[in-house]
Amino acid sequence: MNKFMQSLKENRLGMTLMVFASLMTALGQMFWKMSGGGINGLLILGFFLYFFGAVFMIVSFRFGSLSVLHPLLSIGYVFALFLGSIILQEAITESNYVGTFLIIVGAALIGGGDN
Structure with a gap:
């Protein structure tokens, strides 16, 4: 435990930046979907959010181990699930909850597994 x-x-710090990067990329993807496939403000906003997510991901690697930080990008799936449910009114199934729980547990276990 120690x-x-x-x-x-x-x-x-690296973990915080990586979780923020996951949120930015999930938001970017949500705005891409909301753009309806057309070139409009939502699509461009999505590209900027995704870009900033990538920048935060790159910066986060300066403040932690690759083997700990990179798996934390899977938290983006959790953000995407809840953004889709809350903003896009998509249904969440029981298997979505189970998968989300497993992602969070796995990310937490990997996050502490540096040594």
Whole structure:
């Protein structure tokens, strides 16, 4: 448990930036979908959000281990699920909840597995 906490402490800033990057890319993808396939403001906003998500991802690697940080991008699936449900009114099934739970548990376990 001590190694787990030490890894979290050493990678804290990188992990925070990576989760923020996941949120930005999920928002970018949602705006792409909302654009309806046309070239409009929503599509362009989606590209900018996705771009900034990629920048945050690149920067986050300066503040943590690749093996800890990269798997945290899977949190983007969790953000996408809830954004789709709340904003786009998409239905969430029981299997979506199970998958989301497994993603969160896996990301948490990997996040502390640096040593």
